[in-house]
Amino acid sequence: MPETRPPLELAGRSLDEIAAAAAARGGPPVERWNPSHCGDSGMRIDREGRWFHDGKRIERDALVRLFASVLRRESDGRHVLVTPVEKLDIAVELAALRITAMTHEGEGEGRRIAFQVSDGTALILGPDHGLRFVDGLPLVTVRGGIEASFERPVWYELAELALASDPPGLWSAGARFPFPLS
Template sequence: MPMLPPPDDLTRLSLAEVAKLADERRLPPVASWNPTHCGDSEMRIARDGTWFHQGSPIGRPAMVRLFSSILRREPDGGYVLVTPVEKLDIEVEDAPFVAVEVKIDGAGRDAMLGFRLNTGDIVLAGRDHPVRFAATADGPHPYLSVRGGLEALLARSVWYELANLALTNGSEPPGLWSNGAFFPLEPAP
């Protein structure tokens, strides 16, 4: 069955529809592929989520989605593009994905947070997909666990929306609830 293009806006979808899209996403079994390392892909993912090949941005969203589906984080922390027959290094400046939109349903402990990534992937925050905050010299950087050690940096607009939610939902310490899990705003030690 051909894959439908991802939605370009979560506002028209219910959270149940968002959850269904997240569950339906079928990805190649990259964790089970162990080909010989073949070198460098000459690709880079910039901090803003733009994918580059040999210094030029990849302009076709379908190509970026395809490459993102074969992206894997290695035990040493590096990133590779992997197929059953080859493995190529890829440079990632911060996180390989950017969460560009959030859909919030419910409030307090009953809240659900659904995220759309720059690749069109849909991720529901929860125990399997936690939100974490890293302390950096230029302030906290919020991340969403996507899969297999891969994370999404939350876009500034998404971060501001979630920070406002965390500061007004009455939790102590301030934080976010999603799918029964709590994520404090404080960076992990």
């Protein structure tokens, strides 16, 4: 059964509305499910956030959102798809999800930055959803160790905000994220 909830959209919403909608959305309690490992799913997520099964791209966004809702990152760094009765490995090349849009309110230390995530959720960059760089590529924590990389236009928009401060960096929800220049 495909995911039936529409993705959370940022457009036309305040950051307070986005935060409330994100908190209310919830999802399956994958962190509480501990079934036996069943093998490999035959699925992978490439560097651009595209999902594949047995080499064929999964084109239906609702189906990808459904799979993403049962995605979990294990303590050893592996990604798995988990249900109450099975656990299957899934290969992830860079990050499991993508940041597809952003909006922000405020300035300096009072700024808050919201991101729309490819799994249909949204988040506010801050202490619970940190930003880090791996080999110069930005990644944001979505949930439970699952990270998202950025669509290029969103990354450029975020970089423009970061480079406008001295030293380069971002404030969001009371947390500061330094911005590497190399």
